[in-house]
Amino acid sequence: MFQRNVFFPQHLEEKIKDHKILELLYEEARSNILQGRYPCEVIHYIMLGGIQARIELGPYNPLGRAN
DSSP: OOOOOSOOOHHHHTTOOOHHHHHHHHHHHHHHHHTTSSOOOHHHHHHHHHHHHHHHHOSOOTTOOOO
């Protein structure tokens, strides 16, 4: 696992377009959330959980069948 020990300003992170770098940043943020390093409001945890569910399970299907 890679570990980043530098501060990179958010306004510069938002300009990153490289898919692999974005994946690494996402995984780092996900890990930090799960380990309690990034405290959030409950509503943000719920939103992030929804995003992760979409990534892992795909779009919501009200019929309950896999796409």
